[in-house]
Amino acid sequence: MRKPFTFEGVDVEPGTAVRVPVKFGLDPLGRQLEIPVHILHGIEDGPILGITSTIHGDELNGVTIIRHLLHGMDLNPGTEDDLVTPETLSGTLIVVPVCNPEAVIIHSRRSSDGRDLNRCFPGSRTGTHSSRLAHTIFHRIVTRCDYLIDLHTAPSERTNAPHVRANCDDSKSKELARAFGTPIVLHSIGPAGSLRRCSTKEGIHSVLLEAGTANVFESGAITAGVRGIMNILVHLKMIQGTMRKPDWRLIVRTSQWIRSPRGGMLHPLIQVGELVVEGQPIAQISNPLSGEVEEIQSPLCGVAVGLATTPLLRAGEPVANIASVNNKKMRERIRDSPMTGWKFEDVAETLEDIAEDADGLPIDEQPED
Structure with missing residues (x-):
């Protein structure tokens, strides 16, 4: 029998899914701040894959990508169209649909203290608000993973064709990027202080999806995100299925x-x-x-x-x-x-x-x- 997966003091039994709030301090009104984390612990052994979204609070496509991934096109849990379930999963999924809750609420790319959270990793316990949030995400969530998919969009004044960014000099990250299935892959180690750069340096093989623009839900970007994650789950042998490949692939240096x-x-x-x-x-x-x-x-x-x-x-x-x-x-x-x-x-x-x-x-x- 597979062992439970222990996360933040909670034992997640094989074949079950649990939502665990990760607490990281108080807001200016003294209210508890927390990051919702979904754990799907499969029946069979396998890798641990992390999926993160809204590091930038206005990049909302990732939230719905995760919702469709977990609950299907009808968005309702426990129905027949759910794409990923713990009963059919090998390994463990750690899913964070909202990494930066305050930034999401104020429709802002930057955190509530005005800083870009994706330049603050790996963070500090005693730093600024953004630095403490980065420390929580990285050390208490992401370092539990073997692989990471970080979901992003372009900023509000631009739009991006769906593409994956990865350090193509890291063979495992390059494999993940190819497996995701977008026709365009951008070689990128990531900016200093970015989650992906810190994760790859830590040995957590990572890719980043860029798709669409900020503050909207876009069906094409969402479909690309869901299908790409399903490809990676098949590639990592976490689910059964067939990988779908692009007709062409351009690796952009x-x-x-x-x-x-x-x-x-x-x-x-x-x-x-x-x-x-x-x-x-x-x-x-x-x-x-x-x-x-x-x-x-x-x-x-x-x-x-x-x-x-x-x-x-x-x-x-x-x-x-x-x-x-x-x-x-x-x-x-x-x-x-x-x-x-x-x-x-x-x-x-x-x-x-x-x-x-x-x-x-x-x-x-x-x-x-």
Whole structure:
């Protein structure tokens, strides 16, 4: 008989699921602050996989990804469409749908003390509010895991095509990224102080999903997240099933943020995930007072991984993040199976290529604004 999984003093028996509140202090009104953690302890032995969401409080797609993962499309627990149950699970799931509760309540990317929680890991017991929260998440939750999936979206003024970020120099993390199944994988060790970077350094093989934008639920991003997590569960032999692969995969080592040459109003001419060619107009910048219009052209052939969505721009602000596609066969494959209409499918073989742009930078070295 498999042993119970002990978490925060609670023994979770094999084949059961338990919600455990992790307490980490008081708010300014003296009310208890806590992080809700769902533990699914499988019948059979297997790895421990952690899934985290809302490190940034306005990145809400991850909350619903987790809800669908645990409770199916009807969102109700204990019904026939539940995707993952402890009775059919090998190993243990540690799931944190809301890592930063106060930030979620105030619709904020940053924590209630104004800091970016994803620059505060591994945290400190005696530091700022965000540092103490990071310490709680990392040392009391994440370090219990063998693997980690961290769910994110773009900030509110941008949107991202669904893609996975991982340290591709760490073989296990790269395997996870491939298994997730998105056509685009960005090589990234993660910014200093990020949860994924600290986790990988600790030997917890980690990937991060970027999909969609902030403060909304987006069906495409949610579907990508649910299907990708199911792929990883199959890859880790935690559930039975078939992994669905993309028709093509681009592992991006460097990319370019195309920036606005002037201030004005942004009029995008492409969709996120679209394949563009060198010289193709990707946006127009108009002067709302004079009527002048300036066209922005792509300096390379590639896929638009991210796009700005805010209409108002200053000179130098980002318009589009383009990952280069220099391989002719890959360009043809992307045209035949464009990411703008992408969905998980069963394919016999995935065409894979590496995107390295001599004029680009790794994502970790690009300015965040």
